[in-house]
Amino acid sequence: MNPAAVEPFHAMAISRAAHAMESAGQSVIHMEFGQPSTGAPPAAIAAAHASLDADAGGYRESPALRARIAAMYAERHGVAVDPERIVLTGGASPALTLALAALFVPGDAIAFVRPGYVAYRNGILALGRVPVEIAADASTRFQMAARHVLALNPAPAGIIVASPANPTGSMIPAADMAALAAAARGRSIRIISDEIYHGLTYGEPAHSMLEFAPDAIVINSFSKYWSMPGWRLGWVVAPPGTADHLRAYIGSLFLTPPSLAQAAALVAMDETPVLQAYHDTYRRNRALLLAALPAMGVTRIAPPDGAFYIWADVGDFTNDSMDFCQRLLADTGVAIAPGIDFDPVDGHRFVRLSFAVSTDRAAEAMARLGAWLQKGAPA
Ligand SMILES: Cc1ncc(COP(=O)(O)O)c(C=O)c1O
CATH class of the missing domain: 3.40.640.10 (Type I PLP-dependent aspartate aminotransferase-like (Major domain))
Known part of the structure; x- marks a missing residue:
């Protein structure tokens, strides 16, 4: 076996637990991966269908x-x-x-x-x-x-x-x-x-x-x-x-x-209007999270210039970001990524929220997170 110390991607464990909850009928909001929820532009999907029909x-x-x-x-x-x-x-x-x-x-x-x-x-x-x-x-x-x-x-x-x-x-x-x-x-x-x-x-x-x-x-x-x-x-x-x-x-x-x-x-690559609409959703979600998170006491966040993530310091609530993410998921159905995936030294007090979801889902996630934090991120 390769002895290199390759750590698992801890967000995968969160995602597996989130999918298990979903299979059991619970409502889950997936913000753990940087994975657009929109799918490929419809014209690209049509091109794939045509390609399957015409090409081996x-x-x-x-x-x-x-x-x-x-x-x-x-x-x-x-x-x-x-x-x-x-x-x-x-x-x-x-x-x-x-x-x-x-x-x-x-x-x-x-x-x-x-x-x-x-x-x-x-x-x-x-x-x-x-x-x-x-x-x-x-x-x-x-x-x-x-x-x-x-x-x-x-x-x-x-x-x-x-x-x-x-x-x-x-x-x-x-x-x-x-x-x-x-x-x-x-x-x-x-x-x-x-x-x-x-x-x-x-x-x-x-x-x-x-x-x-x-x-x-x-x-x-x-x-x-x-x-x-x-x-x-x-x-x-x-x-x-x-x-x-x-x-x-x-x-x-x-x-x-x-x-x-x-x-x-x-x-x-030429579906610019569709891609622009996806981008507009991220822009709205970014604004929504940047307003909601400080209001619930998560104040140390840097507004992202790009991508679809918020890197948030949750050190006021936890010193163990993996435990925080597991409890948040179990209590609220909101799946986010623990900071230890991205920073093995200080990541224990950070989490990453992906806002590549619909604006409704982003708003619902903020409501659930806010209510949970108000109770003091209960153990
Ligand atoms: C910075 C960065 N590079 C590379 C990747 C890998 O992406 P993919 O293999 O899906 O193209 C990701 C995925 O999240 C990423 O965030």
């Missing part, structure tokens, strides 16, 4: 989808990307695995911030690379900054950044991203930029790391903005000269992502 499917990467994704970098970011550099994967998770496996070697140190997405630490460990956690605080909105990169000694082989980030939803302003890219370049550190929450921002649009570091390894997916997590489709923008190398690895690790998902995703 198979092991292939859609050239049309690669070209469409490449065009998105030109449209959104003014960056020219050769479609050959778009390597399709079964989501951002395989994209990250592929990047770590093919572009780093065992023993390479890879730095990322805490709090951060759980799979960074675990994926790095599982592949025999070495995780280096940077404790980020409110001064950089829990993001990595150039000064962190310059202070790392020795220089790691790579860094992972995400803007917007999970679990905080915070973003890196353009000037800071440029400084970060320059600091990494100066120390020959490869950048993995996880851009999975692009498209889901509430103020300024997100910048791609490709604008500042043309050789960054960018990963992205259809799971969030396009509301297609179960379709398992994403991509890596391979740094120039590495696409063949990545394809050699993907051929051995995963072959190709589902052809059905590729047919649907190509259509989803």
Whole structure:
């Protein structure tokens, strides 16, 4: 067995318990995963039906989808990307695995911030690379900054950044991203930029790391903005000269992502009005939670710039976020994620609420949480 200390994703245990309650007939509101409740845009679903009728499917990467994704970098970011550099994967998770496996070697140190997405630490460990956690605080909105990169000694082989980030939803302003890219370049550190929450921002649009570091390894997916997590489709923008190398690895690790998902995703990419409506729901939910949580005594929350999460300090109510989430679920049917998934050091007093649900469900969750906290989060 691989001796790497890969911790379970604790939100999975919450989710399993939540589904068991639902099967037993109880009313549950799922806010534990960053999983849009909306489903794929209807035109994408229709395209999938048509594809099933007309096409046997198979092991292939859609050239049309690669070209469409490449065009998105030109449209959104003014960056020219050769479609050959778009390597399709079964989501951002395989994209990250592929990047770590093919572009780093065992023993390479890879730095990322805490709090951060759980799979960074675990994926790095599982592949025999070495995780280096940077404790980020409110001064950089829990993001990595150039000064962190310059202070790392020795220089790691790579860094992972995400803007917007999970679990905080915070973003890196353009000037800071440029400084970060320059600091990494100066120390020959490869950048993995996880851009999975692009498209889901509430103020300024997100910048791609490709604008500042043309050789960054960018990963992205259809799971969030396009509301297609179960379709398992994403991509890596391979740094120039590495696409063949990545394809050699993907051929051995995963072959190709589902052809059905590729047919649907190509259509989803142009369903802007539908996607805008999903985004409007998140915007409403964000405002609702930002008003409701302080009113119930959860005051230490940072308004997210993007994604669909609130990272909330519940230290006034608990010192054990997993126990807090289990009791909240059992008492109210509201499922949220414990902070220990994202921050092994301070996460015991944080929780993450995903607001990728309908506004009715978000409002009902706030009513249940508020009543429960008023009783003092009873044990
Ligand atoms: C920051 C981040 N990266 C990657 C992923 C993996 O997404 P997927 O494999 O569904 O594309 C997630 C999922 O929640 C995430 O939050």
